[in-house]
Amino acid sequence: MSKVMIVDDAQFMRVRLSKLLTRNGYEVVEAENGEQAVKVFKSASPDVVLMDITMPHKDGLEALSEIREFDSKAKVIMLTALGQESMIVQAVQAGAKDYVVKPFNPKRVMSALEKVLG
Ligand SMILES: [Mg+2]
Numbered sequence: 001m002s003k004v005m006i007v008d009d010a011q012f013m014r015v016r017l018s019k020l021l022t023r024n025g026y027e028v029v030e031a032e033n034g035e036q037a038v039k040v041f042k043s044a045s046p047d048v049v050l051m052d053i054t055m056p057h058k059d060g061l062e063a064l065s066e067i068r069e070f071d072s073k074a075k076v077i078m079l080t081a082l083g084q085e086s087m088i089v090q091a092v093q094a095g096a097k098d099y100v101v102k103p104f105n106p107k108r109v110m111s112a113l114e115k116v117l118g
Helices: 011-023 034-044 060-070 085-093 106-117
Strands: 003-007 027-031 048-052 076-081 098-102
Touching: 003 011, 003 034, 011 027, 011 106, 027 034, 034 048, 034 060, 048 060, 048 106, 060 076, 060 085, 076 085, 076 106, 085 098, 098 106
Parallel strands: 003 027, 003 048, 048 076, 076 098
Antiparallel strands: none
């Protein structure tokens, strides 16, 4: 069973993603900001990370860089809002494997996870 870390400061988003992923057989751990994401990544060693960009206490781009410094093979998919194209470019340059635009399409989330987990 693959373990996914969901990182988003919006609780409803974590709940929706968590339901989708557990229903599809994934194990889930959560973090609600970038700072927590780095800590949980180190302790839970998720196979893949789904991470929001805009968050308090360290945004998704900073957390992405720290996670990739800790583990250069870390697989991170960014969750973005419309209009965040420049941040997506930065995230991909910083090592993000893919991105999913919110409000997310469940099928798109599942296919991004399957692709990244290979
Ligand atoms: Mg947010």
